[in-house]
Amino acid sequence: MKALAFCFVFFTSIFSFGQKLELVYSTQSLIGKHEIYYHTHQNLPIFNKLIKKNTFSSKVHIFDTEIRLSPLNRNLLSSDTILNEKSGFLFDKGNLISVSAFTIMDTIGKSFTLYLNNQNYTIHHISHNSNLKDTLITGSVFLPDPLSSSGESYGGSFIDSNDETNDDIDKELKEVQLYATFEDGKFLLKNKHLKISNHSAPDIQPTERTEPIFEFNRSEIGFEEINALYHISRFADYIKDTLGFKNIVNYQIAVDVYALNGGDQSEFISSTNPPRLNFGQGGVDDAEDADVLIHEYSHAVSHSAAPGTLIGYERRAMDEGLADFWAAAYSKMLNEYNYKEIFNWDGHNEFWDGRSIDNQKKYTDGLTGNKYEDGELFGALLMDVRNNIEDSIADKIILQSIYSWYPNMNFSDAFDQIMKADTLMYNSENSEILLWVGCNRGVLTENCQNIVEKNISKFNINYTLLNQGILELSHPTLNTSVKIFTLDGKLYFSKILNGKHIKLPDIKQGIYILQIDQFSEKIIIN
Ligand SMILES: [Zn+2]
Missing domain, CATH: 3.10.450 (Nuclear Transport Factor 2; Chain: A,)
Incomplete structure (x- = not known):
């Protein structure tokens, strides 16, 4: 200060x-x-x-x-196109040197600013080629994994079987277009968000092609590279362009999808330049599952927003929960089936159990001391926030709140930051629903008795009519009025709902009006 x-x-x-x-x-x-x-x-x-x-x-x-001077053994050429010219100075070891700055484009499309001294030597330069020229390629990926897209469970033909494929798994390959780079006559697997790299054993060089077609099945080298390039780029586009956090992870992260010598684990490394992601090939190859890709990239997101803060037990559990949350949120954008299960393909099988943020864990019940298990509570809390506020607004609030994270904070502190982000960005518009979510998960304990807030009007009503006349809401609610009217407006049924299930009376077949607080819709009883 x-x-x-x-x-x-x-x-x-x-x-x-x-x-x-x-x-x-x-x-x-x-x-x-x-x-x-x-x-x-x-x-x-x-x-x-x-x-x-x-x-x-x-x-x-x-x-x-x-900025330290960075000379270049290249002078201004007559073939260069001059985009801009400006006079000024460079500061070097206490002296000011008079220079002319030329921003140029060369004949193969590279752009630099060259700072020439009076003898026309380039004593400093800046390269403007960090935005690679992106080009579209075609490839095959899982969306987000073969179990979620097929609705199958692990087993039968949907097994790892030592990285083999078969007709059923191949049916889950989806053709997509994705951004890569065209350089020196070759299509390379890199774009503004990441580059496929080989920095960890085994020694498998990134795939290159002279044609823009990268269609592989899971048994072939190349598939995991395309899967990683596609999913990480799509998620990065979402948080940077759709949500507007332009500067987050503002470097090209190096991604090795054949890493850690066959180990069944993955990791984010913040200390290298650029930072790295490693995906192991033990069990189901980690980079075959979008959940693993997004989980690890999310560690880079939180490091980018709040570097130097990954200190303290609950803070570390939060990072795992946050990463599981983004994996689930991303899965939901592609396919809602089982989206709260994390690592559907990589986990939940003979290799390991995977994780889940579909749980009723409460902070007030105590933590277990295992950062992944406690992370499941934190991830579930974030998903409650998302499912009770509009998706992209909740995502913005959550992402904004991460910038304020600090060492040794606990889950309740993190929830405070979410409330603060809502206040700063949305004028506390969502505070009542957040209060309800926080009390429900035990990260808030004060003022919880008085919550009679009817959160139902805040989210898109999502209900299902189950057998035996049970109405099920997608979210639990408090003190919510549920009414059924006949089409000519006569009240037929009225009850207060706490929770998510309510038994409707036996009604004869026909069309009725269902009213849940301010929401109302025609329903067909048959
Ligand atoms: Zn993690």
């Missing part, structure tokens, strides 16, 4: 008394404004002395940086 205050004073003094600053970029995040300035000298920019200013309502955070 002191450092921040100091920075702020320093920054103000730059504006008030010192040199001028030149605004270079200004961007807007979901809840703040972010600007980059050059320091200047004689009214010209010093290209490698920059100030980053983050503004959140009234709070300002300043970072003043100096």
Whole structure:
């Protein structure tokens, strides 16, 4: 906090008394404004002395940086197209050097800014090729895994059988288009979100093709690469483009789908540059199951939002629960069948049990001390939030709340951050439903007696008429009025519902109006 205050004073003094600053970029995040300035000298920019200013309502955070020079053995060529030209300075070892900056595009489409000194040497450069030229390829994937898409259980022809395939499993291969890269005459499995890489044993090089067709079955090398490229990219597109968290995991993560020497595990490594994902091939190959891919990538998401905070038992269990939650949420987008089961294909079989966030665990019942089991409670809590608020709004609130995570926090602290995110982003619009969800899972204990909130009006009513006249809601509810009217408006039945099941009276066949609080719809009783 002191450092921040100091920075702020320093920054103000730059504006008030010192040199001028030149605004270079200004961007807007979901809840703040972010600007980059050059320091200047004689009214010209010093290209490698920059100030980053983050503004959140009234709070300002300043970072003043100096970029080390990066010379390049390449001068300006007559074949280069000059996109922009600007004069200024570079700061090096206490001296200011006068330079001309040329932003160019070369004949094969690469773009750089070259900083030339008075002798026309490139004493510094910036490459603008980090956004790879994406190209579409065609490939085969599971959506999200062969059991969810077929509705089958593990067994019969749906078994690992040492990575073999068969007609039934091949039927679950879905043809998709996905972004890859075309470079030097070859299609390579990398795009802006990730690159398939070989950094862990066994030594299997990423697949390359001269044609944009990558159709493999699960027994072939290449299938897991395509499956990983497709699912991680699709999930990354969802959180970055659909939800709007543009800067999250803003690097190309390195993904090895044939890793860990055949081990039956997967992992995210944050310490390498770029960070990595490793997927083992023991049992069902981990990268064949979208749940495993999204679970591991979610660790990269939380590391990106709140680096340096994965400390403390409950905080680590939260990371597992969050990763299981995103795996389930992603599965649900593809196919609702069994989406709350995590690792449907990789787990729930002879190799290991997998996990599930379809549970009634409560925080007030106590934790087990196993971060994966306790993570199932946290994941289930997040899924309750999602299923009681509109999906993408809940996802935004949850993702925003992760930025505020800190070491040694517990599940209740995490829930506080969710409530805060709702307050900042949606003006507490969802606070009552969140209160209900938090009390229900035991992460909130205060004010729980007084909840008579009828959460039912907040979510899309989803009900099923079961046998023997049982009406089942997809979500439990409190003090909710359930009424049945005849078509001419006569009240036929009225009862208060607590929970999710209610027994309807024996009604003769016909069409009626079902009213659940403010919601009403015609139903057919037969
Ligand atoms: Zn994990």
